[in-house]
Amino acid sequence: MGSRFDITVVSSTKLEGESYIKTAVYEIKRIENLISSWDSKSQTSQIIRNAGIKPVKVDNELFQLIKRSINISKLTNGAFDISYASMDKVWLFNEKMTQMPSEEEIKKSVSKVGYENIILNEKDTTVFLKQEGMKIGFGAIGKGYAADKAKGLLMSKGVTAGIINASGDLATWGKQPDGKDWMVGIVNPLNKSHIFSWMPVYDSSVVTSGNYEKYVKFNDKIYTHIINPKTGYPATGILSVTIFTKFAELADALATSVFVMGKETGLDFINQLEGVECIIIDENNTIITSKNIKLNPIKND
Numbered sequence: 001m002g003s004r005f006d007i008t009v010v011s012s013t014k015l016e017g018e019s020y021i022k023t024a025v026y027e028i029k030r031i032e033n034l035i036s037s038w039d040s041k042s043q044t045s046q047i048i049r050n051a052g053i054k055p056v057k058v059d060n061e062l063f064q065l066i067k068r069s070i071n072i073s074k075l076t077n078g079a080f081d082i083s084y085a086s087m088d089k090v091w092l093f094n095e096k097m098t099q100m101p102s103e104e105e106i107k108k109s110v111s112k113v114g115y116e117n118i119i120l121n122e123k124d125t126t127v128f129l130k131q132e133g134m135k136i137g138f139g140a141i142g143k144g145y146a147a148d149k150a151k152g153l154l155m156s157k158g159v160t161a162g163i164i165n166a167s168g169d170l171a172t173w174g175k176q177p178d179g180k181d182w183m184v185g186i187v188n189p190l191n192k193s194h195i196f197s198w199m200p201v202y203d204s205s206v207v208t209s210g211n212y213e214k215y216v217k218f219n220d221k222i223y224t225h226i227i228n229p230k231t232g233y234p235a236t237g238i239l240s241v242t243i244f245t246k247f248a249e250l251a252d253a254l255a256t257s258v259f260v261m262g263k264e265t266g267l268d269f270i271n272q273l274e275g276v277e278c279i280i281i282d283e284n285n286t287i288i289t290s291k292n293i294k295l296n297p298i299k300n301d
Contacts, residue, residue: 001032003143003167009154010161010177020159024150028166031146034062035138037085044136048085052132055121063125066118069141072253073115076269079260080253081229083129085137086112091234093214093225100218106232113229144207144252147171151248164248170206171248186295189239189281196287197295201244207251208242209259222283226259235259241266242279244293250276263288 007024011017036042043058050056058066069082088109090101101109117130129136138145143166150164151171161174163182172182181200188194189210199206214225215234223234241258243251254276258266263280270278270290279295280288289295 001028001036001143001146001166005146005167006163006165007150008163008165009159010174011159020154020157020162023157024154024164027150027153028146031142031149034059035065035142035145037135037137044138047127047129048135051129051134055119055124055126055128057124057126060125063120063122063127065138065141065145066127066136067120068249069138069253070115070118070120072141072250072257076254076257076261078115078230079228079257080140081113081115082136082138082141083113083115083118083134084140084227084229085135086110086131086133087227087229087232090232091216091223091225091227093216093223097216100223110229110232140256141249141253143167144169144171144205144248144250147205147248166248168208168210169248169252170201172201172205173203175202186242186279187240188285190285199244199295204244204246205248205251206242206244207248207255208240209255210240226256228260235262237262237283238266238280239283239285240281243270244277245273245275254278 005028007021009017009020011020033039033042035044037044037048039045043062047056072080090105090109112131112134119128119130147164147166147169148171151173154162155173164171170184175181181202183198184201184206185195186197188196215222226235228235238259241255243255245251261269263282267288270276277290277293279293
């Protein structure tokens with residue numbers, strides 16, 4: 001998936017643990033083969049090739065993932081949208097970008113984006129992209145989904161505790177061998193070697209999405225790499241978002257959504273969701289938390 005996965009399991013022996021980790025790796029590779037748009041043989045690639053032409057029959061697993069993605073799009077009013085992959089790359093976020101794209105270029109870049117044009121047929125489990133040139137991509141939900149699936153598979157095989165870390169998308173279950181909760185450190189985006197708080201996590205997921213490494217600056221304003229799929233303009237005002245909830249798939253999607261919504265709207269949105277909490281760090285390095293989070297700040301030496 002173009003991302004690093006770290007897998008931790010609690011087991012009786014090292015050999016047993018290594019066997020479980022291999023099982024998780026195979027599951028992650030299986031999911032990659034299903035959802036990758038880089039693999040020409042994947043069902044996702046078939047959907048893209050047939051955009052504007054015909055519906056494509058897919059496995060129920062992929063169909064349900066797309067269906068849940070569309071539901072999140074509706075919930076977030078389009079702040080999350082897997083058809084973002086249709087977007088023209090008018091923002092480069094590197095030294096080659098010396099001026100902003102024009103308003104016309106930006107508007108044109110999202111002309112084929114729109115989850116409303118992903119047509120699902122539940123009876124036949126087919127997916128149809130209405131517009132020619134439309135694409136879908138799972139970059140904002142796929143790692144979380146893979147972490148959830150690997151976790152579920154290991155639990156079904158009797159693994160009592162572990163962590164799947166998909167490049168910052170954590171799915172945890174059980175406790176450490178000494179009986180203590182797994183702990184996740186929340187870092188300062190401007191100094192990643194400094195942790196400002198440790199949070200216990202038990203049978204839940206944590207996703208941190210940072211927006212401070214890939215950016216460009218024009219007229220003293222920073223434009224970062226997470227782009228609003230409705231407008232084509234990069235999200236502004238937030239450096240990082242950490243989401244706490246049951247499933248990594250949902251946390252993954254919501255982290256992106258909050259970036260796009262902005263801190264005020266995003267925080268209000270999260271506060272209305274049961275079983276979801278967040279920590280937002282804004283462009284001024286101010287820490288903002290949802291209503292049920294209590295931080296325990298720590299000192300860094």
